[in-house]
Amino acid sequence: MGLALELVCPAGNPAALRAAVDAGADAVYVGFRDATNARNFPGLNFSRKEMTEGLDYAHGKKVKLFIAINTFPHAGDRGPWIQAIDDAAAMAVDAVILADIGLLAYAADRYPDLRRHLSVQASASSADSIAFFSERFGVRRVVLPRVLTVDEIAVLNADIDVETEVFAFGGLCVMAEGRCSLSSYTTGQSPNLNGVCSPASAVAYEREGRDMVSRLAGLTINRFPEGEAAGYPTLCKGRFSARGTTSYLFEEPTSLNTIDILPDLAAAGVSALKIEGRQRGRAYVAEVVASFRRAIDGMDGGKDGRVRLAAMSEGARQTEGVYRKSWR
Amino acid sequence: MAKLTLGPLLFNWSAGKRRDFYARIADEASIDAVYLGEVVCAKRAPFSDPLLPDLIERLERAGKAVVLSTLGLVMSAHDREMVRRTCEVADRLIEANDLSAVHRLAGRSFTLGPLVNVYDEGTLSYLAGLGAIRACLPPELPLKAVRELAASRTAEIEVQVFGRLPLAISARCPHARAYKLHKDNCQFVCGEDPDGLPVATMDHQPFLAVNGLQTLSGAYANYLGDLPAMRDAGVQWFRLSPQDCDMVRVTMIFRSALDGACDGEEANASLAGLIPEVEFADGFLGGAAGRSRCKPS
Known part of the structure; x- marks a missing residue:
């Protein structure tokens, strides 16, 4: 059926x-x-x-x-x-x-x-x-x-x-859609105004020692040890630090x-x-x-x-x- | 005439802290309007709502206009009921923070909070036609857009000029997650962080703050240096968002800057002296990343 x-x-x-x-x-x-x-x-x-x-x-x-x-x-x-x-x-x-x-x-x-x-x-x-x-x-x-x-x-x-x-x-999206300015707060471009979130133009991947670091407009969004696949640095799916602990605070990728x-x-x-x-x-x-x-x-x-x-x-x-x- | 307002308290403060805070605001702050009501999380309302009648009475006795703010993210039947109750208060101005509230308020005078998406004149004029007399604009709007909206002369324009900016809201509670708890059994841990829980990058760079379901800017908005330009753009209402600092002093600083009793530089120095640990941002107004600081303090 x-x-x-x-x-x-x-x-x-x-x-x-x-x-x-x-x-x-x-x-x-x-x-x-x-x-x-x-x-x-x-x-x-x-x-x-x-x-x-x-x-x-x-x-x-x-x-x-x-x-x-x-x-x-x-x-x-x-x-x-x-x-x-x-x-x-x-x-x-x-x-x-x-x-x-x-x-x-x-x-x-x-x-x-x-x-x-x-x-x-x-x-x-x-x-x-x-x-x-x-x-x-x-x-x-x-x-x-x-x-x-x-x-x-x-x-x-x-x-x-x-x-x-x-x-x-x-x-x-972890956040209520259409009501999120995380991207414009970080990069100046937002879904509501520009039709983009965490835009590729603001993304950089850099190797630091054995880690691959993903950045958005210069801010570290995630850090991947060797062997872990480096994901796209979408803001709400990054690893952040709160109360002394680093975690996927909003959502895992x-x-x-x-x-x-x-x-x-x-x-x-x-x-x-x-x-x-x-x-x-x-x-x-x-x-x-x-x-x-x-x-x-x-x-x-x-x-x-x-x-x-x-x-x-x-x-x-x-x-x-x-x-x-x-x-x- | 520039009016100064105190936005709704976004944080989960205890009853005692709230009473003391609003008593001082009533007695000592030169504020034209105060917004009250739970905007962030419906679970907090049973604790904060019972205080409202006393707070309203206290503020009104001191000559402050009181506006009631509705919940920002309306999902369950319980949330709807909460919005309905607020919108049924007949003799008071209500600030709609979601279109469910606008739906109920249409036909009478009301105001729009920053969580309602007013980006262009078409939307503002439509909502003004339903009764919106004032709109506190979404924080990401640049001054250029603010000017256009004010020029449409359909509703008065309000902009937040101080405090952490509301950037996002979620059905999931990141605050509870940071305490390794679940929203259903959150133990109201957001009460542990009366100014929001700071969130840093993995490189320890301050970035955001979580406050229950809400994500706020890590930096406080500080538009002291932009007040003349904002007035010139047609902004009539200037919103201070309550933070866990000496808000009476903050009010005085903004009041004297608005009245021209001191210039932006002096005012900035006073504010930086009052809360030296706080990082300021004003990027959104210039169309830049919101976290950036264009006007040096």
Whole structure:
């Protein structure tokens, strides 16, 4: 028996988009090549022409395309964000994923028929905040912040009348998304304003004796003894010192993987699963999407898919994250 | 006219410490408005809420306006109930720190706290249309953006100018983790660190502070050198965030700087003399890394 879960997959370039479509995505989410989306990395994302071609490819295979316009407009300069919404509407994409109230108001007013999803960056974690967005801007689906347990999601779904989408696999934010300025405090660039967290331009790896040290804007984020794989210095997944002890104070460098709790998520009333990773390559996207496709369709042989997914995870360590209360 | 405010106490202070603190603020501080209420962790509220009626009465008797702040991260039914109770207080200005509170407050006058994402004029004007009369902006906004928002003249603008900056909030409690405890059985260890628990890098460089579910800047914001530029940009409300130091003196220093009774340099010297162990930062205002210090003290 398959599960009634829509599989929403990332694509950071046209090749990844085709890979996601071919591997069994129900929908693919993408962004324009500028600061209007939360994966504003060099060499990533779609020009207008690539977007149109990607949309044709997806629709040709009955797969939906969502455009994430989920950073916050710069005061006095919201032109690029307005342009992104106008272009998405003109292309007749299946949904836009928005976080900013002003942009939601604009989209709802100007393009009432353009389906609106609420980005995780809007941090809507309760029935009241979701009601705010659904009643005022006709938001049809909310991507839930990774602050809720499966039980809390079930309670929430009983209280709201819009769809919910949850993160199923990939990088895991420890902090409530869209409400974190750790990156700008450290580097001057933030997810909300610049679409980047712990940006690669601020990263340095240096060998010190036998250790590999990872730094962000000159600050030591982690130190790896010989033999330990040196991970990317994402701020909230670094080792820090408090009360005389050095530890992964906020979160270990793990990856989210919900493949074992998909029936629980479906039972909690979740409508869609989101795979994180628009910065990932085509091979990664194809493998993860195919594994989740099989799991959703009830065709997962069990072990094989899990082993392949494990190999895809950051530091090869996985967690069901906040979906279990014990994580807190 | 520049107004000075005292933001909500972010730390888990004992009842006695709170009473003494606000009694001194009431009697000795030249402050226009004081924000009260638990913003960080719902688990603390049963201990701090019962003090509120007395604190409000004490502050109002001393001529201070009192604003009630709502919880920042609203997850469970219990959290929702806490926000509902605050928003149902009819005769008082409420500071919304989450959109669930805005949802409940729409249609009456309210203020927006720094945990609500107001980044551009479109959002500010929409929320002003719902009743927001003032917005304390997210800490990462540069002065350029502050100026644009103030110029829209839809709501008055408030900016935090002193104290550790609220950088992040999580469902998980890093404070309990630092004490090798779990959130459900946290033993309220955040009470052990009345100014936040300092977090350093592996190279012992001071960096952040954790405070329950919240992560704060390690450095205190100190925008004394920027007050004239901020006033020029249209900021009308200047927020001091309570720290575990002589806040009455801090208030006086900012008051005289705002009133032009002393210049930024003098004021900075006084503040540095008052809390010599504290590192200051002002990077966000200039669009730089928030932890950097552009105006030398």
